[in-house]
Amino acid sequence: MKRILLALAGFLALAELNAQEKWSLERCVQYAIEHNISVKQADVQARINKLTLEQSKMALYPTANSQHNVGYQFGRSIDPTSNQFTTNEILAANHSLNLNADIFNWFKKKNTIAANAYSYQAGIAQLEKARNDISLNVANAYLSALLAKEQINAAAVQVGQSRDQRNDVDKQVKAGALPELNLAEMETQLANDSATLINARANFRLNLLQLQALLNLDAAASFDIDAPPVDSIPVEPLAELEPDVVFHSALYNLPQQKINELNVKAAEKNVLVAKADMYPTIGLFGGLDTRYSNAQKLLPTNFQNGIVPVGFVNINGTNYIVNTEENIPMGFNKNTYFRQLSNNFSQNIGLGINIPIFNGNMARTNWKKAKLNVEAQQLQLDQDQQQLKQDIYQAHTNAVAAIEKYNASKIALASAQKAYDFARKRFDVGLLKPIDLIVNQNNLFTTKINMLSAHYDYVFKIKLLEFYKGQGIKLHN
Template identity: 45%
Template sequence: MEHSITVKQQEVQKRLADLTLQQSRLSMIPGFSGQINAGYSDGRTNDIVTNQYINQSIFNASGQLSMGGDIFNWFSKQNTIAANRLDAESNSFLLQKARNDLAFNVATAFLQILLKTEQVKVNEVQVHQTLSNLDNTKKLVIAGSVPESNQADLEAQLAQDSTNLVTAKNDVILSILQMKAYLNLGFDIAFVPEIPENVSSLPITPLGEMDPEMVYSAALTTYPLVKSDELRIKSADKTFRATRGQLYPALTIGGGLSTGYANNFYDRNMKLVPFGQQIDNTFNKNIGLGLRIPIFNGYQQRTAVSKAKVNVYNMQLNRDLDNQKLRQDIYTAHANAVAALQKYNASATGVMAAQKAYDFATKRFNLGLMNTIDYITTQTRLFKAQIDKVSAQYDYIFKMKLLEFYRDQRISL
């Protein structure tokens, strides 16, 4: 959670939404601004006393404070604030969704590591069995009990089994790299997951308690995207109301203070009026009310209102689409879980049958009653059945954890 780039990106979106909300709230405060102007001119100018053009240097300065704010604007700003607040809440749920998705991805990556590790163990057993059979065959070849072709066939099988083992070990490395990517760890950092002694000990909710409609009903109350969609619909409705409010008159208030100074301002005795006296004499105060009445602007505002109303409907469609996809995903996950359980039960039976066939084949092979090709074929069937069982077991766990995730929005391993 601390290092995930995806989570950090969603945290940025949450902060941006919070800042937008903060700004919309502050917009209710009247605006204040100050302005100071100063200038210097040299050359021919009009003398304000004799009304004749003379050469002179003039310095002048002025200052102004102004204030303006809305008194009433048909709740446009209030609705804008409400819309931004709902957007901020929506982004909170999207952040929660990003964290939940990361948790599920990490759990899935961990289960993938366990699967690949189990497949390595199966491949190691296969290599050990083939190597043991090869050693025994070599002795029989030396004794003249079996032809050398049997030894050659087993050597070829050992090479294939060794290749499969290398591939399986590399798959573990790739799975760990995927985990490091989710955790945003350096790829050069050592990472060794704790492997449980018995994967069957992992807590799994019985499939009978995972009715898809029940899971969907629970997901509607826990799934962050569902909550985010509902808030976005409410936000769009508030935006529509705020936009519609712009069609009505708005009452504003404004006021200001101003004063100025110039070094060519003289009294009747042709004496320069002092700075303080000029500031006092030119000091001005004003306050007023304004009524802004929209009359016609090429239907731009009415078009904006229509767009805002259509956007509400669009947000509702997005909600319905997300809910439809959620329901489809849950029913698909449930169907896959049922199939995975059936596949696991069938593969477990297949391993038992393949093991029994292999045990009989080993006895016949050691007595010289079975050729090498048929024996290797029997051994390969057992190996494939074992791989299929391991894969089916973890596939069932994957599917059940996905259903649990939809229902509870959390992962337990």
């Protein structure tokens, strides 16, 4: 029992350690690629496209189908073994094997295989795109969570400063050096800063929940992220991310462009597939057939000539019997199931030509639709390229603005810090009212938050350009 309890304690300790393990961006991205529902859907569609391609290849081979029917007939019907009308109840069976092979169909199957091959490659590219999209979304959510975590740290520092200032004022109020109004103002500031800290923690938790949703993790699971300093996140110099260079790199690297190009090629092959339906096709067919009927229970074994009356004639009022000579069966064997199958065995082989004459103009309409689909796919390719170029130039403009805003915020932070330091020195010697110190402190806090937001915004804008350039998204070298 003691060993069991020790083992259980060790397991719980290990579980707690794992629960507290922090996730890096690389781990989040990899986990999302393996577990995100959108990526799984793209993977399923790619596998469906692969099966479609494999099936179209198998369509090159002849088809073979075997049919086996057993039925019970009653009333007036035809004996399937003798083709004679009968009113007997019959238990009948039929067995057949049919083969069909296309000899010439204007390369319809060949072009179908080519179209499906392009569609399969497009499905693989679509899977790659889904992985890229989820990587970008995870990186965005991860950086947002990092910013929220930094805001918690800044808010905690603010609370600590307000608490120290409130304690200092409290001592001075008790000593009679300051009025109680100053203490009330400091307590109000501490309460407001505490509320800001609570909101920052809640915002961080919401960001984690959003990231967990992208990872397809249970919202109730313990989850935290590794928080590298934003200054340690490598970013490529903006001068090396000129929009025209990034755009041409994106045309080669991004899967969306591959998807559009492959869809155009598949559509062009489907035009040839649709065109083939307007021309005659030649095919080969063959088959085996046999049948059984319980109406044929006996099979004659030998015959003997005999006279058999077939009717009569009336001559001058007198009826005369008319006889005929025929072979009369004298011995019988049981006509068994397998004997009937052997006796009724038949074969057929032939050549068929299918000539489309008039089918409601369906074949020609489908051909015209296929040609229009090529135009639609080409327009989609052009539209996506145009949108990609616009997005890259917009991302570059945003990155330029983000770095300028970040540089300005650093200057503003230095000025706010300097103003706060002067204000704190004057407050410590009794030359500044608490409310004025609070104003400077709040200005410093707001400037810190603005600088953090500008810094993370700048990092993400650069990372977006790196993503378009095909470098992926990394927070470490």
